[in-house]
Amino acid sequence: xxxxxxxxxxxxxxxxxxxxxxxxxxxxxxxxxxxxxxxxxxxxxxxxxxxxxxxxxxxxxxxxxxxxxxxxxxxxxxxxxxxxxxxxxxxxxxxxxxxxxxxxxxxxxxxxxxxxxxxxxxxxxx
Amino acid sequence: xxxxxxxxxxxxxxxxxxxxxxxxxxxxxxxxxxxxxxxxxxxxxxxxxxxxxxxxxxxxxxxxxxxxxxxxxxxxxxxxxxxxxxxxxxxxxxxxxxxxxxxxxxxxxxxxxxxxxxxxxxxxxxxxxxxxxxxxxxxxxxxxxxxxxxxxxxxxxxxxxxxxxxxxxxxxxxxxxxxxxxxxxxxxxxxxxxxxxxxxxxxxxxxxxxxxxxxxxxxxxxxxxxxxxxxxxxxxxxxxxxxxxxxxxxxxxxxxxxxxxx
Numbered sequence: 001x002x003x004x005x006x007x008x009x010x011x012x013x014x015x016x017x018x019x020x021x022x023x024x025x026x027x028x029x030x031x032x033x034x035x036x037x038x039x040x041x042x043x044x045x046x047x048x049x050x051x052x053x054x055x056x057x058x059x060x061x062x063x064x065x066x067x068x069x070x071x072x073x074x075x076x077x078x079x080x081x082x083x084x085x086x087x088x089x090x091x092x093x094x095x096x097x098x099x100x101x102x103x104x105x106x107x108x109x110x111x112x113x114x115x116x117x118x119x120x121x122x123x124x125x126x
Numbered sequence: 127x128x129x130x131x132x133x134x135x136x137x138x139x140x141x142x143x144x145x146x147x148x149x150x151x152x153x154x155x156x157x158x159x160x161x162x163x164x165x166x167x168x169x170x171x172x173x174x175x176x177x178x179x180x181x182x183x184x185x186x187x188x189x190x191x192x193x194x195x196x197x198x199x200x201x202x203x204x205x206x207x208x209x210x211x212x213x214x215x216x217x218x219x220x221x222x223x224x225x226x227x228x229x230x231x232x233x234x235x236x237x238x239x240x241x242x243x244x245x246x247x248x249x250x251x252x253x254x255x256x257x258x259x260x261x262x263x264x265x266x267x268x269x270x271x272x273x274x275x276x277x278x279x280x281x282x283x284x285x286x287x288x289x290x291x292x293x294x295x296x297x298x299x300x301x302x303x304x305x306x307x308x309x310x311x312x313x314x315x316x317x318x319x320x321x322x323x324x325x326x327x328x329x330x331x332x333x334x335x336x337x338x339x340x341x342x343x344x345x346x347x348x349x350x351x352x353x354x355x356x357x358x359x360x361x362x363x364x365x366x367x368x369x370x371x372x373x374x375x376x377x378x379x380x381x382x383x384x385x386x387x388x
Contacts (some may be wrong), residue, residue: 017229018306022198024299028292060310089310111303114296 003074003125005030007053012036012043012069013087014061022056022087025114029121042065044072047079054124059088059095067095074103083124086113147177176337183333187388190326194379197319218316223307228304236295243288243295250281250288257281327379334386335365 009031011022017028017077019036026034035050037043041063047055055073059066065085074080083105089108097109108116150175158167257274260266266274338361 013306015226015306015309017226017233017302020230020233021299021302024233024236024240024296028296089307110307111300113300 003031003054003121006033007031008051009054010036010037010043010046010050010052010059012038012040012055012061012066014038014058018058022117025117026056028114029118032061040069040072043069047066047073047082048076052079052082054121055082056087057084058097059086059090067099070099070102070104084119085120085124087117135213148174151177154244179333179337183330183337185331186326187383187386188331190323190330191383192388193319193323193326197323198380218312222312225305225308229302232302233299236299237297240292243291247285247288254278254281323379327382329385330383330388332365335361339365 007059011019011026011034013019013036014023016038019038023034023036023048035046035052039048039061043055043057044064046052055069057066057069060067064072064110066088070086072085073082073084084103085106085108086099086104087110089110096107106120108120151170155167155170155174158164158170257278261271261274339358
């Protein structure tokens with residue numbers, strides 16, 4: 001199902017600057033309904049209550065890493081089908097494999113730009 | 127702060143190795159073996175092992191001191207001078223927070239710039255609507271029509287300029303990507319350096335205590351006097367306590383290394 005510009009997106013990153021960058025890029029791409037969380041522990045309850053259509057998450061976060069958030073999402077029947085894109089500096093092969101096995105929809109290695117993000121969204125929402 | 131032309135001195139580790147005692151003891155060992163003086167030969171071997179241990183301890187200690195001083199030299203002076211005699215220093219974490227603050231400030235300014243450009247676009251759109259509406263409701267002469275057409279063209283030109291401006295703002299936003307990666311890389315580097323330093327400190331402490339304990343290795347318990355027995359017990363207790371040692375800060379490390387002679 002193609003991405004709707006109205007879809008509700010949650011951006012999760014412990015760096016405030018990265019959250020703002022990703023939000024601005026999404027806004028530029030036309031996605032205006034974007035919320036932010038600073039860690040997996042903050043994001044999970046938001047996802048459980050908030051009817052989000054898409055999650056973009058960093059990997060390395062202090063309390064709950066992105067991979068743990070992904071596993072928690074997939075383990076929760078209410079939100080298990082939510083598409084998740086990991087946007088992270090982790091480029092090691094074993095990390096990518098771990099993310100794939102945990103059920104990630106796609107993976108972007110930092111640094112990235114609007115074009116890459118747009119392409120990934122198109123692949124997740126064909 | 128170190129400028130790009132200065133280098134941080136690495137201790138000449140080989141200078142700390144004492145070879146003089148080795149030659150003398152080795153010659154003595156050879157002589158004892160040739161004379162079939164096994165007891166003295168074993169004593170020589172033990173003394174050679176002690177010398178070896180002391181050299182190892184000395185090299186490790188110098189290496190640890192060198193690393194610790196190098197870490198201290200990574201400190202960055204700030205521009206705040208709290209008093210005449212006290213200049214505030216900070217470490218790489220300060221650099222990380224500086225870059226984070228700069229990125230946040232830049233992003234806040236770009237957000238504000240975006241709001242302004244959106245306002246300009248909106249104003250331009252309203253102007254176009256007013257011009258169209260005026261022309262629709264009023265008959266105007268050719269000069270006035272020409273003037274209004276020119277105003278409309280200027281609005282279109284502004285839209286094009288704003289689009290270019292927004293594109294530039296997006297580039298500025300994307301350029302802040304560096305901060306996150308730089309911060310993560312610096313943090314990883316700092317953690318690795320700290321782990322290496324902690325390992326070397328532990329090794330130095332173990333080597334120090336082993337050196338002290340080994341001084342009694344040639345003696346049996348009944349050959350030691352009371353003071354020697356207590357010293358041995360004290361060093362063994364300290365050796366066992368090393369595993370439970372709490373994390374040391376930079377000043378603790380400095381004091382510890384100084385107390386061990388480095």
